[in-house]
Amino acid sequence: MLKVDRLGKKYSGRWIFRGLSFELGLGDRLVILGRNGSGKSTLLKTLSGLTERTEGTITFPEGDLRHVLGLSALEQSVYAQLTVAEHLQLTADLRSCPARVDELLQFIELGYAKDVPAGQLSTGMKARLRMAMAIQAKPKLLLLDEPGAGLDEAGRNLVDKITSEQAQRGCLIVATNDPLERRLATLELQLAD
Amino acid sequence: MNSNWQTEIKAVFLKEWRTEMRSLSGILTSLLFSVVTVYAIGFAALSTKLHGTVIAGMLWVALLFSASSSLTRSFLVEEEQGTADLLRLVARPHAVFWGKALFNIFQNLVTSVILSVLYLGFTAATVTMPWLFVVSLVAGCLSLTGAVTLCGAIAAQAANRSMLSAAISVPLLLPLVALGVSGMRISLGDGSWASGGMASVVGLIGYATATLATGPYIFAAVWKS
Numbered sequence: 525m526l527k528v529d530r531l532g533k534k535y536s537g538r539w540i541f542r543g544l545s546f547e548l549g550l551g552d553r554l555v556i557l558g559r560n561g562s563g564k565s566t567l568l569k570t571l572s573g574l575t576e577r578t579e580g581t582i583t584f585p586e587g588d589l590r591h592v593l594g595l596s597a598l599e600q601s602v603y604a605q606l607t608v609a610e611h612l613q614l615t616a617d618l619r620s621c622p623a624r625v626d627e628l629l630q631f632i633e634l635g636y637a638k639d640v641p642a643g644q645l646s647t648g649m650k651a652r653l654r655m656a657m658a659i660q661a662k663p664k665l666l667l668l669d670e671p672g673a674g675l676d677e678a679g680r681n682l683v684d685k686i687t688s689e690q691a692q693r694g695c696l697i698v699a700t701n702d703p704l705e706r707r708l709a710t711l712e713l714q715l716a717d
Numbered sequence: 718m719n720s721n722w723q724t725e726i727k728a729v730f731l732k733e734w735r736t737e738m739r740s741l742s743g744i745l746t747s748l749l750f751s752v753v754t755v756y757a758i759g760f761a762a763l764s765t766k767l768h769g770t771v772i773a774g775m776l777w778v779a780l781l782f783s784a785s786s787s788l789t790r791s792f793l794v795e796e797e798q799g800t801a802d803l804l805r806l807v808a809r810p811h812a813v814f815w816g817k818a819l820f821n822i823f824q825n826l827v828t829s830v831i832l833s834v835l836y837l838g839f840t841a842a843t844v845t846m847p848w849l850f851v852v853s854l855v856a857g858c859l860s861l862t863g864a865v866t867l868c869g870a871i872a873a874q875a876a877n878r879s880m881l882s883a884a885i886s887v888p889l890l891l892p893l894v895a896l897g898v899s900g901m902r903i904s905l906g907d908g909s910w911a912s913g914g915m916a917s918v919v920g921l922i923g924y925a926t927a928t929l930a931t932g933p934y935i936f937a938a939v940w941k942s
Binding site: 572573574576590593595597599600601602603604605606610613614615617618619620641657 | 721
């Protein structure tokens, strides 16, 4: 489903990571571990195309990348003036996929906040919204950056539910420095400092 | 243009509309600038009969700064608030550019019409060719929006965004201002259609077409870099 071959990223003359190769198939759940600044988030951004790679190749599952790939990252912002439902409608219209607003809100347990502007959401609620937007198109490859950050126990259970569901339709990469999130892994990758 | 493109452009337009209507930051900035400019010019020229060229020049200065103060923000704000990555993941660059450009055209037309009516009222100017004034204003708005939106879109990717935006704007906007002032000047009685009015209108329409047609391609080239 995903093949990464000798991937490298250089910033200001320093290699963040280099020579990274791995392959993921259906049901694989790769957890990337490493200290702060080791390049976990940069790796996810490089895989998603938000940051250009310096060298190497990435082979994605076939199809429109807007449908094939979902990313939920801690530093990803939402529009303060738009409501939760409007966010899901916006991303669906832009991806040309079904919005599934009620279904997704029920899944992420945010139905009560459907018409609340995102600027009034708590950190945990925003994290749930980001995850809903990431899984909306039922991507074959899901990238989660620190998915448990800012979430309570119910939120962490939701992450477990999302990762289990994702493993049935594709593969998953989680970047984290939380040792508890190693429970999500079928494969691990430790980034060196 | 197929239905997907229409849906995507409409989605970006609606997003711009909703965020602007709920924050009013761009429209209020433009209107505030417009009202203060008109008041200042009107007060300064209280007992003076202004020449058509001066009136046209002053009006274009007001239109230019009113547009520059708000329209360049539409792309810069996505980068500053960290929402640009969300758009990059789910949207095609052409849809983003067109959705934002169409909203900017709407916003600029509304503020320019209000600004022009107030301005003509305060300066007691006589419009001898109203149709030329309207055509110059509309074509000028389209050109101005195309150029300013394009500058904002290119500069948004840079580290020093505001400075780059200003630097790109100067060479792009100078010929536009010359064309716009020329068309308005003639509509205010300082010249004739044959002596420059037609050239100004054709120039403004050509300028608008060029910036709006090439804008999405230039934006697409810098969108993910």
